[in-house]
Amino acid sequence: MTEGEVSVVKNGIIVKVYDDYSVVLAEKQYYRIKNKDGMDQGQPILFTEIDLYEKVTQRRGYKRYIALAASMILMISTGLFMNSDDVSSYVVIDINPSIQLMLDSDEIVVDYEALNEDADNLDLQALEGMGVDEAVEFITLSASQAGYLDLEDLEDDYILITTVSDDDEKDVEELIAQLKESSDIMKGVNVAINTASEEEMNQAKDEKVVLGLYVASENRDKDDITSVKAYFSDESLAEAFEEYGTILEEDYGHIIDRINNNLENLVMDEDLKQEIKDVFIASKEEFFEAKEAVTEAKEAYKAALASGDEAAIADAKLKLDEAEAYKESLEAYKDSVEEVKDLLLDQLDDKTGDLEDLLEQIEADKEEREAEREADKEEREADKEEREAEREADKEEREAERDADEEEREVDKEEREAERDADEEEREVDKEEREAEREADKEERDADKEEREAEREADKEEREAEKQQRGQEKEDNDDEEESSDDE
Amino acid sequence: MDANRLVIDLQKNTHSDACKNFILEHKPFILSTISARLNRYIRSENEEVFSIGLSAFLESIEKFDPDKGQFYSFAKLVIDRRVINYIRGNEKHIHEDIDTIQIKDNSVSLEEQFLLKEELKSFEKKLEFFGITVDELVESSPLHYDTRERAITIGEKTSHEKDLVDHLYRSKRLPVTKMCQRFMITRKVIYGSKNFIISVIVVFHEKLDLIKRWF
Numbered sequence: 001m002t003e004g005e006v007s008v009v010k011n012g013i014i015v016k017v018y019d020d021y022s023v024v025l026a027e028k029q030y031y032r033i034k035n036k037d038g039m040d041q042g043q044p045i046l047f048t049e050i051d052l053y054e055k056v057t058q059r060r061g062y063k064r065y066i067a068l069a070a071s072m073i074l075m076i077s078t079g080l081f082m083n084s085d086d087v088s089s090y091v092v093i094d095i096n097p098s099i100q101l102m103l104d105s106d107e108i109v110v111d112y113e114a115l116n117e118d119a120d121n122l123d124l125q126a127l128e129g130m131g132v133d134e135a136v137e138f139i140t141l142s143a144s145q146a147g148y149l150d151l152e153d154l155e156d157d158y159i160l161i162t163t164v165s166d167d168d169e170k171d172v173e174e175l176i177a178q179l180k181e182s183s184d185i186m187k188g189v190n191v192a193i194n195t196a197s198e199e200e201m202n203q204a205k206d207e208k209v210v211l212g213l214y215v216a217s218e219n220r221d222k223d224d225i226t227s228v229k230a231y232f233s234d235e236s237l238a239e240a241f242e243e244y245g246t247i248l249e250e251d252y253g254h255i256i257d258r259i260n261n262n263l264e265n266l267v268m269d270e271d272l273k274q275e276i277k278d279v280f281i282a283s284k285e286e287f288f289e290a291k292e293a294v295t296e297a298k299e300a301y302k303a304a305l306a307s308g309d310e311a312a313i314a315d316a317k318l319k320l321d322e323a324e325a326y327k328e329s330l331e332a333y334k335d336s337v338e339e340v341k342d343l344l345l346d347q348l349d350d351k352t353g354d355l356e357d358l359l360e361q362i363e364a365d366k367e368e369r370e371a372e373r374e375a376d377k378e379e380r381e382a383d384k385e386e387r388e389a390e391r392e393a394d395k396e397e398r399e400a401e402r403d404a405d406e407e408e409r410e411v412d413k414e415e416r417e418a419e420r421d422a423d424e425e426e427r428e429v430d431k432e433e434r435e436a437e438r439e440a441d442k443e444e445r446d447a448d449k450e451e452r453e454a455e456r457e458a459d460k461e462e463r464e465a466e467k468q469q470r471g472q473e474k475e476d477n478d479d480e481e482e483s484s485d486d487e
Numbered sequence: 488m489d490a491n492r493l494v495i496d497l498q499k500n501t502h503s504d505a506c507k508n509f510i511l512e513h514k515p516f517i518l519s520t521i522s523a524r525l526n527r528y529i530r531s532e533n534e535e536v537f538s539i540g541l542s543a544f545l546e547s548i549e550k551f552d553p554d555k556g557q558f559y560s561f562a563k564l565v566i567d568r569r570v571i572n573y574i575r576g577n578e579k580h581i582h583e584d585i586d587t588i589q590i591k592d593n594s595v596s597l598e599e600q601f602l603l604k605e606e607l608k609s610f611e612k613k614l615e616f617f618g619i620t621v622d623e624l625v626e627s628s629p630l631h632y633d634t635r636e637r638a639i640t641i642g643e644k645t646s647h648e649k650d651l652v653d654h655l656y657r658s659k660r661l662p663v664t665k666m667c668q669r670f671m672i673t674r675k676v677i678y679g680s681k682n683f684i685i686s687v688i689v690v691f692h693e694k695l696d697l698i699k700r701w702f
Binding site for chain 1: 514515518519522525527528529530531532537600603604607608611618621622624627628629639663664674675677678681683698701702
């Protein structure tokens with residue numbers, strides 16, 4: 001810009017005069033301008049861009065980490081390892097400093113080796129005899145005390161642990177995972193775990209690169225793998241790493257606390273600061289609540305499964321789903337917190353970032369999530385009611401069926417009884433009939449008999465009559481004879 | 488184009504549109520030169536000293552000679568001289584008749600400025616009620632013209648909705664969700680310029696009409 005070419009004239013009013021500058025309202029916008037003589041509230045004013053006042057924000061330098069590669073020194077070749085007979089596995093810890101631990105079969109440190117200058121600066125003598133987990137914690141603490149990592153600043157800290165072992169035993173990894181959960185120091189860092197072969201370990205040493213990254217970056221430019229911190233700060237690289245190893249993330253509560261504490265160092269409106277803190281604390285509480293809820297729901301679900309009660313299982317499953325959905329919804333919180341952190345970093349870097357904007361976004365997201373959760377819950381509740389209604393309906397149906405069956409059976413029984421009755425009656429009738437028949441037969445027979453008797457009587461009478469006739473005739477004959485005789 | 492050559496070109500006809508435009512384009516230059524000499528801001532283009540500056544600039548176009556150096560340095564010098572003369576003349580004037588000068592300078596705006604000052608004081612107090620300082624409004628002002636217009640429209644609309652205003656005055660926070668629903672806007676529009684929007688609502692709701700003119 002050459003002299004004379006100064007943007008445009010702005011026409012406004014002085015809203016408020018401060019000691020070093022004034023705020024003016026011009027063309028629908030508020031500006032800070034340098035104070036000149038006779039500044040008065042309400043005064044109309046013409047000004048140009050060169051009158052604008054640049055508010056000086058306090059700049060806070062924060063620790064920048066020196067690239068690892070530059071400070072790396074030549075390694076001692078592997079042939080110089082002591083006690084190599086006792087060594088069953090190796091663990092290489094890269095924070096920068098980088099340290100190699102030799103472990104015996106019980107995962108006890110039998111020897112160690114400082115792999116770079118920074119490691120040389122640490123007093124590591126106490127390492128010998130420590131368990132591997134204890135040793136990792138000790139190194140982390142030493143590195144933080146020596147200023148190689150700051151657990152409380154805004155930057156994410158990474159500790160890379162590479163295990164080198166002949167067998168596939170995961171003992172070391174398990175120990176580290178447990179340590180990550182239990183140790184307050186380890187909660188405050190991200191722990192990346194990778195495995196490598198002894199050959200790779202030696203290669204990495206020769207190439208003077210970080211072993212765990214070397215292994216994860218086979219096809220990558222070696223320039224990518226200079227510093228652990230720089231590597232994991234690159235999201236795509238961190239993602240690529242997870243194909244080879246695992247990253248145990250920093251404890252959520254620690255992230256929150258860390259960012260919260262750093263808010264103090266920021267030039268920012270106190271109210272906004274407080275607001276962010278409040279949101280953070282709330283999110284932290286919510287997060288742990290959700291975690292707790294999932295754990296509880298899981299237990300309840302297991303118990304329900306064991307009990308075998310269908311309704312109870314369905315109920316527990318529902319609650320578990322709900323708890324998990326809740327926890328998942330809070331993962332978004334984590335992103336927001338990360339964003340705040342990034343913004344803080346930007347701001348410390350003197351870049352502009354609208355924290356307030358983001359904060360509002362977080363709150364809006366929260367409201368949205370709550371609304372969603374509420375809706376989900378209602379839906380689930382409705383589902384539940386529906387299912388219950390279904391169950392109820394099923395039950396009623398079954399009962400109705402049972403009733404119907406019973407009635408049917410009752411009817412059958414009655415029918416059968418009726419049939420039986422009918423049969424009996426029939427039989428009775430048959431019997432009567434038969435008796436009647438028999439009676440009739442008898443009567444017939446009687447009648448026959450009588451007839452026959454009557455016949456016989458009749459015959460007899462006939463025969464009597466014949467006999468009498470014959471007697472008469474004889475008498476007559478006799479008479480005749482007599483008469484004839486008489487004659 | 489080189490300023491020197493341009494000015495020489497303009498010298499041929501200082502009544503041309505090109506010359507007029509050239510002067511208008513350099514208002515900021517003229518203004519800042521005057522303002523620097525006076526060590527105070529010019530209140531408006533109606534201020535006498537501004538017309539002194541304008542005619543001094545025209546004079547510098549007419550009298551510019553490239554052999555003497557760069558045009559802008561020359562123009563600055565001319566404006567400076569004329570402004571100094573003006574101040575001296577005024578000072579003489581003040582000694583002679585202080586009242587007429589005062590009235591002449593501020594006849595229109597003196598009362599208005601007083602009223603505006605009162606409005607601004609109550610504006611400041613209201614903002615304080617919402618936990619906003621005037622200073623914070625600077626960061627909250629949308630940089631882009633369209634965004635600003637939208638924020639002002641939202642603020643004005645909100646000031647007409649009684650329930651929204653009530654909510655704001657009760658909770659000291661913008662009813663963002665309701666506003667979004669009612670005005671069919673996204674949260675993003677509001678978040679960036681929350682304080683700015685509140686300031687607009689205050690101006691409209693409190694009927695700070697003199698300030699309102701600036702929105």
